[in-house]
Amino acid sequence: MAPTKKCPECNSSKLIYDETQGEIICGDCGLLIEENMVDTSHELRSFDKSTKQSRGGAPASLQKFDKGLTTNVGEISDIYKLDSTQQTRKYLRLKKWQERVSTSIERNLRLAMSELRRVASFLDLPSVVRDESARIYNFVLQRGLVRGRSMESVIAACIYAACRSYNIPRTLDEISNASEVERKEIGRTYRFIIRKIKLKVTPSSPKDYISRFSSTLHLSSGTQNEALKILQKAEISELTSGRGPAGIAAAALYVAALVNDEKKTQREVADVAGITEVTIRNRYKELLERLDLEDKIKIKENEKKKKLNNSKI
Numbered sequence: 178m179a180p181t182k183k184c185p186e187c188n189s190s191k192l193i194y195d196e197t198q199g200e201i202i203c204g205d206c207g208l209l210i211e212e213n214m215v216d217t218s219h220e221l222r223s224f225d226k227s228t229k230q231s232r233g234g235a236p237a238s239l240q241k242f243d244k245g246l247t248t249n250v251g252e253i254s255d256i257y258k259l260d261s262t263q264q265t266r267k268y269l270r271l272k273k274w275q276e277r278v279s280t281s282i283e284r285n286l287r288l289a290m291s292e293l294r295r296v297a298s299f300l301d302l303p304s305v306v307r308d309e310s311a312r313i314y315n316f317v318l319q320r321g322l323v324r325g326r327s328m329e330s331v332i333a334a335c336i337y338a339a340c341r342s343y344n345i346p347r348t349l350d351e352i353s354n355a356s357e358v359e360r361k362e363i364g365r366t367y368r369f370i371i372r373k374i375k376l377k378v379t380p381s382s383p384k385d386y387i388s389r390f391s392s393t394l395h396l397s398s399g400t401q402n403e404a405l406k407i408l409q410k411a412e413i414s415e416l417t418s419g420r421g422p423a424g425i426a427a428a429a430l431y432v433a434a435l436v437n438d439e440k441k442t443q444r445e446v447a448d449v450a451g452i453t454e455v456t457i458r459n460r461y462k463e464l465l466e467r468l469d470l471e472d473k474i475k476i477k478e479n480e481k482k483k484k485l486n487n488s489k490i
Contacts, residue, residue, distance in 0.1 A: 386426035403433035428460030
């Protein structure tokens, strides 16, 4: 049950949450709105030395195949500490049968969630994106959409879909390098998944890539703001439609670096964006021609030449 946001008596939103008593009290009229609330947080108290602090268990997580709720028979080292040989053999058989009776979905999830955590760790994705990736994969697996496709390609496609859902800028090339699956295969599986489960994903914007690219290239905040202004003009001129967002963002950063006298080579920018130098040059020429940025760059170059001549004098 979600906590009440307003007091039913005085309609005040000034509510006091008393975690120790498990109560919600109105701060204006003093009405007791809710009591005997369940504390779902982790228990950290230890009443004696024999009581383990972790008996409450870890929170449920979608990143684990069983959501972290499965109880195992025991560790091998603990089983061999039993007094009688008969008891040891008994628990070893139980442990073996526990592994055997698992369903195909459970076995698939065990391998898939391990691969998901590996790829997400390589891409340095936040926990909310990892949970969303796991949720999408569970949804796809329950509907039998994984059949005929490799587990790695489906995991990569689910991660890409989660990144797109949360506007986390990750290109197909980056996910391909992390998962060791071909870019075309990831794209094909991604389109199949979003069509089947009817997942609504907003198109990625070039602005989402600016902060990450500029941070990797060690560009100043002024260059970053200049690149955002260039992208805003490019959107008005319809230069961003039908073109890869990473390429447009990289070209805008390259132009902004030239304007602010923070020159970066096309090779450096292309490596960070995961595209080719040809793409950078093509987008760079389009921005210069359509946005009339050539004069701005020439003015900066002339100012630099004047400074050099003055320093020589």
